[in-house]
Amino acid sequence: MGFVDLLIAEAKFMYADTLRRRSLLLAILAYPYILMIFILLVGSSMGSPIFFEEKVGLTPVVFLVTNGFILMSMLSIVDDILWRPILDEFIGTLPYVISSPTSRLKHYLAIPIPRLLLVFLSWTTSIVPIYMYYYGFTGLVEASITLFMTVSASLSTIPMVMLLIGIVYGLGGGIWRIVSVIRPLLLLFTGVYYPRRFMPFIGRLICYAMPQSHIVEAIQIVLVAPQLDYILTDVFMLLGIATILIIVYSPLSSRSIYFWEHARVREGVKS
Incomplete structure (x- = not known):
């Protein structure tokens, strides 16, 4: 089975799963707003939004909606890949997945790509209206840049x-206990809700090793900058670092998948 066939199969699976769980689709679209309202209510009881804007450089609404969108985009990809082996084992399809001649590497590369459609839907319902409200039609340009860089950050994971x-x-x-710990840590150290420039030294070191954190910081720089001309060098440098890290992790990830596959073949899989 080729990579395109895997993409089509995953797209059909995602389409059927989305139709079956419409409430999940609604939650994905509403999540940036729900989290924004919750944090604003809690934060307003502790201080004025003006202090937040002075510290971060963005209005709380734009910052929180943007980061809610980035978080859900990454979560849709991270969750699907992290939990798929557990799902296959739980529903009894893992023996067939392991014994299939299809490359596991291609399979796991194909899993998240159809989910980018949900990222686009979330973008049209959260980022576009908020940016156009605050920045007018020029906000559509920044919204498009945010979409492109968010997709890049999601795929870089x-x-x-x-x-x-x-x-x-x-x-x-x-396994599921370890995954439950890894998942929130991955999202924490991307610098989505807690910019990495505010993190302690150890936290920043961990962030520097994650390609998506560099792209997230580039998004935040673009939003804060008065003009794009001023920050192009910094943005391209961050994107370059993220690209280098992706190149470094790619051969390691393929070896890691083969290690898992051979380990399961040696011990046998339970149906």
């Missing part, structure tokens, strides 16, 4: 997540 999958599932034992 794939090699690292595949590397973690191979190690965690290859070693075995308490």
Whole structure:
């Protein structure tokens, strides 16, 4: 089975799953607004939004909706890859997945790509209206830049997540507990809700090793800058660092997937 066939199969699976769980689709679209309202209510009881704007450089509404959109975009990809082996084992399809001649590497690369349609839907319902309200028609340009960079950040998580999958599932034992710990840590150190420039030194070091955190910081720089001409060098430098990290993690992720596959073949899979 070729890569295109895998994409079509995953797209059909995603379409059927979305129709079956319409409430989940509604939650994905509403999440940026729900989280924005919740944080604004809690934050307003502790201080004025003006202090937030002075500290971060953005109005709380734009910052929170943008980061809610980025978080859901990454979550849709990270969750699908991290939990797929557990789902296959739970529903009894893991023996067929392992014994299939289809490359597991191609399979896990194909899983998140159809989910980008949900990212686009969330963009049209959250980023576009908020940016146009605050910035007018010029906000559509920044919204388009945000969409492109968010998709790039989401896809840049794939090699690292595949590397973690191979190690965690290859070693075995308490897998779902380990995944439950890894998942929030991955999202925390992307710098979405807590910009990495405010993190302690150890936190920043961890962020620097994650390609998506560099792209997230580039998005935040674009939104804060008065003109794009002033920050192009910084943005391209961050995107370049993210690209280098992706290149470094890619061969490691493929070896990690093969390690998991061989480990399961040696011990046998339970149907």
